[in-house]
Amino acid sequence: MEAFAYVAPSSIDEAVAELAKHAKKGHRAQVLAGGTDLLVQLRGADIEPRILVDIKKVAETNRLHLGKNEIFIGAAIPSAVLNENTELVELLPGLLEAADLIGSTQIQGRATLGGNLCNASPAGDTIPAMIAVGVSCVIIGGKGQREMPVEKFVLGVGRNALKAGEFLVGLKIPRPKSRSADAYMRFIPRTEMDIAVAGCGVSVTLDAKGLCKEARVAIGAVAPTAILVPAAARALIGTTLDDAALAAAAAACSDAASPITDKRGTIDFRRKVVGVLCRRATAIARDRALARKALGV
Amino acid sequence: MNKIQVITSINHEEVEFLCEPQETLLDVLRETLGRTGTKEGCATGDCGACSVLVDDRLVCSCLVLAAETGGREITTIEGIATEEGLHPIQQKFLDHAALQCGICTPGLIIATKSLLDRHPDPDETTIRYWLAGNLCRCTGYDKIVRAVQDVARDLAGPA
Numbered sequence: 001m002e003a004f005a006y007v008a009p010s011s012i013d014e015a016v017a018e019l020a021k022h023a024k025k026g027h028r029a030q031v032l033a034g035g036t037d038l039l040v041q042l043r044g045a046d047i048e049p050r051i052l053v054d055i056k057k058v059a060e061t062n063r064l065h066l067g068k069n070e071i072f073i074g075a076a077i078p079s080a081v082l083n084e085n086t087e088l089v090e091l092l093p094g095l096l097e098a099a100d101l102i103g104s105t106q107i108q109g110r111a112t113l114g115g116n117l118c119n120a121s122p123a124g125d126t127i128p129a130m131i132a133v134g135v136s137c138v139i140i141g142g143k144g145q146r147e148m149p150v151e152k153f154v155l156g157v158g159r160n161a162l163k164a165g166e167f168l169v170g171l172k173i174p175r176p177k178s179r180s181a182d183a184y185m186r187f188i189p190r191t192e193m194d195i196a197v198a199g200c201g202v203s204v205t206l207d208a209k210g211l212c213k214e215a216r217v218a219i220g221a222v223a224p225t226a227i228l229v230p231a232a233a234r235a236l237i238g239t240t241l242d243d244a245a246l247a248a249a250a251a252a253c254s255d256a257a258s259p260i261t262d263k264r265g266t267i268d269f270r271r272k273v274v275g276v277l278c279r280r281a282t283a284i285a286r287d288r289a290l291a292r293k294a295l296g297v
Numbered sequence: 298m299n300k301i302q303v304i305t306s307i308n309h310e311e312v313e314f315l316c317e318p319q320e321t322l323l324d325v326l327r328e329t330l331g332r333t334g335t336k337e338g339c340a341t342g343d344c345g346a347c348s349v350l351v352d353d354r355l356v357c358s359c360l361v362l363a364a365e366t367g368g369r370e371i372t373t374i375e376g377i378a379t380e381e382g383l384h385p386i387q388q389k390f391l392d393h394a395a396l397q398c399g400i401c402t403p404g405l406i407i408a409t410k411s412l413l414d415r416h417p418d419p420d421e422t423t424i425r426y427w428l429a430g431n432l433c434r435c436t437g438y439d440k441i442v443r444a445v446q447d448v449a450r451d452l453a454g455p456a
Contacts, residue, residue: 006301006318006364032362039360040341042319052318054365080354104430105408106345109356192429 008054012140015058015167020142022051023164029053031167033061033076034110036103037119053167060169061114066091071173072138075114080105082113091175093288094182094201094281098129101186104193114168120154120225123196127154127226129184131218132201135173141166151218154225180205181288185281186220187273189264196221197265200253200277202285204236206293212236217249217282222257222274229256232278241286249282250275301364307332308376316363323347323358326373334374334403338432345431348404349373355411357430374403377410386410386448393444397435405431409445417452419445 004027009015022029028050032038055061061076066087073082079099082088089096095113102125103111116126117137127150135150142165150171153161162168176182186199199220207213217232231252239245259270300315307330314329323340326332326349338346340359347358350372377384386409389395396402405428412419412427419427424445425438433441 004318005299006362008365035362036342036360039321039362043340052362054362056365078354103342104345105355105411105427106348106357106430107342107360109351109354110360192426 004051006052006054008057010057012058012060012169015053015055016140016142016165018053019165019167022053027051031055031118033115033118034078034112035115036107036111037115037121055167058169063170064088067175069175071175072170073113073173074170075168076112078109079111079113080108083108092133092173092182094184094203094285095126095129095133095173098125098184098186098199098201101125101184101192113171117150117153117171118160118162118168120156120158120160122157122224122226123199123221124226125184125186125196125199125220128199128201128218128220129182130171130201131226131228132184132203132216133173133176133182134203134216135171137161138169138172139166140169145169147172151226151228157224176203177205179207179289179293180214181285181292183281183284183288185277185284187265187277195264198222198257198259198270198274198277199226200274200281202278202281204241204282204285204289206241206286206289210240210290210293212239212241212245212286215282217253217278219253219257219274219278222259222270224258227256229253229278231256236282241282246279246282250279253278303363303367305366305369305371307371308373309370314363318362318364320363321359322349322351322361322363322366322371325363326358329363332373332375336400336403338400338404343430343432344401344404345408345428346401346404348407348431350407350411353411353414355408372407372410374407377406384410385451386413386445389444389448389451390441393440393447395436395440395444396433401431401433401435405433405441409448412445413449413452418449421446 032054056076061074063074065072130150182203184201186196188194205214215233215236220226232249235248254275336346338344342357342360349358
């Protein structure tokens with residue numbers, strides 16, 4: 001592993017200036033958060049030296065705010081810290097269970113949602129979960145701040161929408177309404193510490209009568225990027241999320257998948273399993289939403 | 298190369314060192330500071346042999362840059378025993394023969410400390426998931442789990 005330098009700016013302005021300086025010189029500047037993917041990559045085949053810009057000392061990347069209308073999760077907060085926040089886990093159980101599926105206790109002590117997203121692996125567990133809850137990515141660069149829906153952020157395998165000189169500051173999430181809940185499920189052949197063969201994130205909002213009035217369904221590890229499946233959401237909206245609706249949403253997920261065959265699973269298997277995961281995750285999200293309704297939250 | 302000066306605290310003792318930007322905390326602990334209790338296994342964050350605590354948070358020291366550790370409190374296996382003797386976790390690992398070759402043991406003891414600090418009375422599932430990032434190719438894990446359960450029982454005191 002080689003690096004020209006390590007810098008740890010202490011403010012957004014400093015970080016932007018640092019990234020701009022290196023972009024101008026044509027140096028490869030690499031943003032570092034938890035480093036659980038990056039440090040391994042630096043030791044692997046991709047060994048071109050670069051400048052490491054550690055964003056963990058920037059206050060905004062560590063900010064966690066559970067607002068009345070909006071939740072903000074700084075891009076550099078380790079998932080273990082997020083999962084220790086019981087209020088956050090209660091609000092977004094699906095997103096947090098996705099984060100809790102990634103790696104060991106040690107990895108979760110460092111790994112971040114922002115890093116999982118920027119790393120842009122097709123199998124990144126939190127990405128479908130983020131799409132399901134409607135995350136908006138807060139990006140900062142020399143030209144100021146911009147926001148982008150998370151489903152547009154990942155462009156391809158290992159590629160994201162950040163331009164030279166930009167970095168991901170955090171994630172904005174609409175605070176789940178009453179009678180709303182999310183869930184994430186993945187399939188792996190082991191019980192833990194594995195990479196998704198297929199994954200599905202779902203969020204649903206019920207009306208006072210228990211009919212589904214809003215839904216978002218996203219699938220992972222079955223296409224070059226995690227994708228939103230509007231047809232699956234349409235199959236759920238207006239129903240009581242009964243078996244027929246779940247089966248229709250599952251079929252929509254299987255149709256939307258364009259998986260590959262590799263050592264972890266075949267095309268046919270992934271296509272089938274992603275539908276099963278949609279059905280089960282939707283049922284969990286529904287039951288969570290009903291439980292919240294019963295509690296009057 | 299431009300060396301970076303770092304002042305940190307290791308096992309409650311102020312330590313100052315110079316490192317290269319790409320050196321990991323594990324590299325510095327073992328090579329620069331000669332604290333070889335922390336082991337290198339995979340160097341990719343998969344095996345847990347290099348586990349340490351940084352500000353009481355369990356991490357793989359192979360995935361932490363040394364340059365990041367300024368002003369932090371680092372706990373390594375060398376900081377576990379006291380002048381009075383072995384830490385109860387270490388003693389129970391011996392009592393239960395929860396080790397053979399010993400390469401994974403420092404990491405497992407650090408991970409167990411982190412587990413019991415947060416979950417003083419863990420059930421077996423919690424123990425197995427918490428320690429899932431610490432690979433052991435000798436014991437088959439059962440003796441390790443028994444040792445951890447025994448420490449937890451002792452810490453809880455007489456029922």
